[in-house]
Amino acid sequence: MRLQAITCDMLLRPVEHLAASSRHEVIVSDLSASLHVEPVSLRERIQAEVDRIERTDPATDAIVLVYGLCGGATAGLVARSRQVVLPRAHDCATIFLGSRERYQREHETTPGTYWFTEDQVKRGNALRGWLLGDAGRSDGVEATHRELTEKYGQANADYLMEALGEWRSRYERGAFLETGLAPDDEALERARQESQLRGWRFERIVTDLTLVERLLSGEWGDDFLVLQPGERLAMSHDEGVVRAVSAD
Numbered sequence: 001m002r003l004q005a006i007t008c009d010m011l012l013r014p015v016e017h018l019a020a021s022s023r024h025e026v027i028v029s030d031l032s033a034s035l036h037v038e039p040v041s042l043r044e045r046i047q048a049e050v051d052r053i054e055r056t057d058p059a060t061d062a063i064v065l066v067y068g069l070c071g072g073a074t075a076g077l078v079a080r081s082r083q084v085v086l087p088r089a090h091d092c093a094t095i096f097l098g099s100r101e102r103y104q105r106e107h108e109t110t111p112g113t114y115w116f117t118e119d120q121v122k123r124g125n126a127l128r129g130w131l132l133g134d135a136g137r138s139d140g141v142e143a144t145h146r147e148l149t150e151k152y153g154q155a156n157a158d159y160l161m162e163a164l165g166e167w168r169s170r171y172e173r174g175a176f177l178e179t180g181l182a183p184d185d186e187a188l189e190r191a192r193q194e195s196q197l198r199g200w201r202f203e204r205i206v207t208d209l210t211l212v213e214r215l216l217s218g219e220w221g222d223d224f225l226v227l228q229p230g231e232r233l234a235m236s237h238d239e240g241v242v243r244a245v246s247a248d
Contacts, residue, residue, distance in 0.1 A: 001025070001218055004053045006046060007066035008033050010092060010120045014179050014209050015066050015216070022216045033120060042073040054081045064215050068094055069242055075235050078247045079227035085220055086233075087211045088241045092117070096177045098208025099223070100239070106205075112172040114200065116191035118184050174200040179207045 001024040007015045009030045019026035029049060035042040050063055063082050067074050068089030077084065089095050093115045094103040106113065174195030176188055188204070195202040211223060220226055225242045227233060236243040 001061045002057075002059050003027070003216065003218070004029070004057065004060050004063045005066060005216060006031065006049050006053075006063065008092060010117050011066050011095065011212070013119055013181055014207075014212055017181055018209060018213050018216050024216070024218055026216050040073075042070065043076055046074065047077055050077065050084060051080065062218075066095065066212060066215065068092060069235065072235060074233055074242070077227075077233045079229050079231050080247075081229050083229070084227040084233075085215065085224055086242070087215060088223055088225055089211070090241055093177075095211050096179075096207045096209075097205075098210045100241070102208065106175075110173045112170050113175050114171045114173070114195075116174060116176045116187075116194070118177070118179065118187045121187040121190050122184060171198065172200055173203060174198070175203045175205050177207050178204055179209065 003022075003024050003026045005015060005019060005026055005028045007028060007030050010033045012028070012030045015030075016028055019028050031042070031045050031049065035045055046065065046067070053060055053063055060082055063079075063084045065074070065077075065084065065086035067086055068091045069075065070091055074086065087095055089100065090103075093106075094100055096115070096117065097103045097106065174191060176191045178188075192202050214220070215224065225233070225240075225244060227244050230247050231244040232247040234243050234245045235241075
């Protein structure tokens with residue numbers, strides 16, 4: 001079977017590693033994690049990549065997405081002429097942890113957890129300033145507020161900055177997700193420092209890449225949604241996270 005995998009670049013390293021050992025032919029393309037800042041942009045980019053693959057590679061049997069619901073960003077994606085498959089996950093933390101059950105246990109124990117990943121820290125993409133707190137420093141606050149004002153206007157910028165402050169204040173733990181693939185001490189130390197800066201306790205957590213492995217191996221059981229051609233991805237608002245509806 002020939003699979004085309006589209007992944008967030010925060011998961012690129014484990015995806016490429018597991019794609020190489022899949023019994024199927026897997027072609028990997030990645031999109032920047034910075035697209036998460038604007039969910040509509042992320043959905044449009046993923047859909048454009050799905051459409052490109054369907055249009056240019058008739059040998060593809062299915063398109064697999066290494067994404068979760070991602071704050072609703074993937075809701076609305078349409079499978080036109082190929083199956084489109086993704087894990088039933090709210091976000092990439094579930095994918096790194098290996099199951100919704102493990103994520104739920106972590107969430108129940110410490111709901112205020114910020115998840116660091118090796119590539120997220122190392123790549124330094126545009127999303128990093130929001131997630132790792134550059135916007136919380138004095139120079140970062142001014143730059144971020146100025147950028148938001150230019151884009152959305154003064155009133156909206158004030159609201160977004162206030163919401164950003166509330167978002168950051170909810171966290172009490174910084175958790176570094178270790179994949180075991182080319183361990184990066186520099187990324188680990190940066191995550192530790194960022195956590196200490198915010199008064200969060202810091203933990204290292206070993207990942208479980210089972211969901212990624214099964215996705216790339218074509219083992220799509222109950223933990224995955226398989227969109228058939230002519231179906232659209234929608235939120236399920238239950239433990240299934242996502243569901244398929246008619247694209248019409």
